Amino acid sequence: MKNLQQVIYALEKNNDLVRIKTEVDPYLQVAAIQRRIFRAKGPAILFEKVKNSPFPMLGNLFGTRQRLNFIFSKTLKTVETLFKLKLSPFEVLKSPTKLSKLPKIFLTTIPKTVSTGPILAQKIKISQLPALVSWPLDGGPYITLPQVYTENPLKPGYFHSNLGMYRVQLKGNNYILNEEVGLHYQIHRGIGVHHKNALDKGEPLWVNIFIGGPPAMTLAAIMPLPEGISELLFAGVLAGHRIKMIKQKENLPISAEADFCLCGYIDGLKPEGPFGDHLGYYSLKHDFPVLKITRVYAKKNAIWPFTTVGRPPQEDTIFGEFIHDLTKDLVPQVFTGVKQIHAVDAAGVHPLLLAVGRESYVPFAAEKIPQEILTQAMSLLGQTQTALSKYLLIVGEENIDVKNIPQFFDYFLSRIDLKRDLHFITRTTMDTLDYTGISLNQGSKLVAAACGSKKRKLGLKQDFLEIKWPAGIFQPMFFAPGIGILGWQKHTLPKDTQDKTLVTLGKILYNIPKIEKFPLLVITDDPLFTAANWENFLWITFTRSDPATDIYGIDEYYKCKHWGAKKAILIDARLKSYHAPPLEEDPETINTIKEIMFKEKLGKYFE
CATH class of the missing domain: 2.30.110.10 (Electron Transport, Fmn-binding Protein; Chain A)
Structure with a gap:
């Protein structure tokens, strides 16, 4: 058109x-x-x-x-043909009817x-x-x-x-x-x-x-x-x-x-x-x-x-899905060894990137550890729009569906070695729209890699309910296998500052039985909202935290400039005083548009 x-x-x-x-x-x-x-x-x-x-x-x-x-019904197949040519010219040559279209494609x-x-x-x-x-x-x-x-x-x-x-x-x-x-x-x-x-x-x-x-x-x-x-x-x-x-x-x-x-x-x-x-x-x-x-x-x-942007999903979510489906077969060509990527829309796209890679550096080893997938992670952070990713979680299992987020987290959390597999990049360039870092366009990134055999059996709801939480934690919520959500006091510290109370909390939690079954604990202002669904969990956790500033360990340690945690990590996903305010609609406007929409017989679309 x-x-x-x-x-x-x-x-x-x-x-x-x-x-x-x-x-x-x-x-x-x-x-x-x-x-x-x-x-x-x-x-x-x-x-x-x-x-x-x-x-x-x-x-x-x-x-x-x-x-x-x-x-785009009349041109989608043409675009797919063009991407097929980029992916493999031999695939196009197998189909003379597609080949005959190429001069016209290039002319347009x-x-x-x-x-x-x-x-x-x-x-x-x-x-x-x-x-x-x-x-x-x-x-x-x-x-x-x-x-x-x-x-x-x-x-x-x-x-x-x-x-x-x-x-x-x-x-x-x-x-x-x-x-x-x-x-x-x-x-x-x-x-x-x-x-x-x-x-x-x-x-x-x-x-x-x-x-x-x-x-x-x-x-x-x-x-x-x-x-x-x-x-x-x-x-x-x-x-x-x-x-x-x-x-x-x-x-x-x-x-x-x-x-x-x-x-x-x-x-x-x-x-x-x-x-x-x-x-x-x-x-x-x-x-x-x-x-x-x-x-x-x-x-x-x-x-x-026009369109309106805001907390996902919005209209640009549809754009993203459309582009992903057009280009997904090109991923292995652009990023050698990477099988799948998923910039998570619910987390605001750039804050969280999930990836599945190939781990073949030492195929004869008795136990696989992240090696090749770390090389692939550096490639993802070094080119195209994936370079803006803040959290990159990558696994070395080709049968995982990167779009199945509960499955991905289950695989990832049961296999990651928290002492070895967390790799921080500090004081680096960040997405302009992300205010969790230490200044505009500056913050940190985390590459977290997992592969090989299971390191732990993830805790379930009954395990979580049996934990005796220390004073200061409110509304502890089980969210998913291996993931818990904890309420904590309001954040009041300036940028580029760690919260000593959470460092202390990490030390206290180290001695609590079954805590190792929950390698990911998220600290929030509103546990009920955060735990309501995956969309809320992803949005709160990854849009309100900077990896270097807001990750704490149970029990954390440093060795030769490498940071690790012995049992679990805490991500401080509270809304900070220096964060930009979240979007909220104007109540008076909502009353007005309700009248308009019912007048125009669009009331069924009004919430």
Whole structure:
């Protein structure tokens, strides 16, 4: 499909889109409605009347796998063929019908340069755009599905371009209205290379931000392609046709079928944020590049697509699953020996990566210990988006299903040697959105590896109930075999500081019978909430802890700079005073949208 108008027509014909005719405020209301319809696996939503904007808003477009598959139904097999070629050219050669498609595939990767297009229909101001504010503490309205296009100043042109999805703040803080917007890009993003090259040359980095247009452009903007491979070229394959780009006399080309385009250049830094982010917390106000706006275009009958991010699962969860399924067969090619990986969405993606590898370094050994899988772990932390992982748990059993999280933890906890198999990387680069570390973009990582025979029989609920817990612990909860959850006093310490009370607790617990049956004990503010389900457990444990700061041992020790624990580890997953606040909805907004949704006969989607 070449544009959003075609998508809407097709979805409506397929009874997979609803129109909301009541005027809805883009301040909190639109996002709150979208989140509820997404959670209910409902249809795409077209808000026809948007307060203070002439442009309708389209939400939940990618809210189900069925809808994603429908939108790209004509090109998915083509994309799979391309990945098959990367995986093994011989597999493609076995099928002449697939081979015959390859010239066409490669042709669609090359953008088609045109002199004009629908996007140039009108020039508008930023103040006319829908001012989407998703969460109460957001610093202003944001573009949440932008396609940020840049070219390498050292090698201009399509083939060295970058198309990324980096959030854009339209108003608020001290941005000059209609003249500036905030451009927040995190570490390990392709635009960073372009920006550095521009700074080295003493030139501004020109940027075009597309919104809407071919849905393939939106998906391409979030594809984790290797550095140096243009997402724009991949968009053509996914779209099934050459992407039309309007050549400008000055600056960058413009996506001809985009609904909106903001043109400008990066000039200095300004405070950006806060913003309710995909970890389930706000990312706070920090200095990020500011984009000086030169022009804003909109096509006739333009539609503003949007999404809401927040604690998973959200719409970007569907994106992640879709991309994982497309690329899973490439994992062994990118990471030698790695069989499966799972960036756990419930834990916010980057905080927790599970992996299954091959352990074959000493196949004749009587007892397998982690060796090859440690090499694979370093590879995972050294390239692509997996480099942002904070906790990497890797096992050397190829029959484990990495998506089956209870099975994975059971295997992992019963085999890990806590004295030997915990490997910390301290004072290193972290995900920009993770506030558990010692400063912005800085914290620690943990590689925990397990293989070989069982080291322990994991404790069950009856074992847990028989433990006599010391004073200070409240609401001890059994969660899963080998995993317990313990309440502890409120955290009040500054960053980069260990809690001496938990060091002492580790020593006390060492002498308690059966404690060795529970190698993982998690300290939280709210054990009942944490223990309610796997989603809560993963979110609390891995988004509220920094490995080096927040892991304690029962009984911990150091030897030749290696840290280990003799019986179990404690992960301090309490909310710290320096953490960003978790996302909470505005009660008044919920009452208002309830009326709107029932009026529009969408009450079945309201929770």
